[in-house]
Amino acid sequence: MKFRRRAGGVAREEVFLNLTSLIDVIFVLLLFFVVTTTFSRPSQLKIDLPEASSGTPPEASAQKQLEVLVGADGQYEVNGQLLLNSDLDSLMAALQRESEGDNSLPLTLSADAKTPHQAFITAMDAAGKLGFAHLRITTVEAKAAP
Template sequence: MRIRDDRAHEEPELNLVPLIDVILVLIIFFVVTTTFDSRSMLQLQLPSATGEPVAAQARALSVLVNADGHYFVDDQEVLRTDIDALKQTLSAVAGRDRQRPVLLRADARTPHQAVVTALDALGQLGFHKVNIATAPEVKP
């Protein structure tokens, strides 16, 4: 008596649905974990000052000056260090809103001229609410 085995004629198939699910979860994981801080690579050492911290203001325009005197406006890097390039980038990022508060964060080791240039550019464009970020004074 001959027993027929129907499994020999079936072609094996690869179910891709679990593989797609795993890849989708990995993509979502990498997207979420890589967008936490856009300026984490920029190390600033803020100057210290005494006083009470001011509550964070919503929609504040962030102007960063690193130790080399390079400018960053929100997430955009200013390619040149002259005042015209800084004013052009500030105008592009802020638009026509000159009542928007500005938070100027300059490294403690940056040249003083870079900070004065940033303040001058903000003043020429008509920004009046400029705050300078500092770190709390370290007590021995």
């Protein structure tokens, strides 16, 4: 099939595709994905609580509470913030900062079942030196023997 040329030899118009709106849509999508993305917090300690056959569940309280987690490797986490140093002074400073000097707040100690005994005693020692009197130690309920 043979196509005829236009009479008069008029030059063809150049086709121009406006990409501005396409770029705007891509930036909006990129912004959407950045805002909706959730990031994991690898700084949290994962602990397996020891078992106990007796105990009472904690009472619900509107008062601010402190929580100290002791990992299996002896690292401390105070109210979700991992401490860089695992020594008594760092733990005491973190507890003082989180409690804002109020030692009447309830303090919950949670330690992994494989935590070295010394690390848990250090956490209790820090609480005692700062004057915390309302201590709780968390465990999981023991499974019934078969």
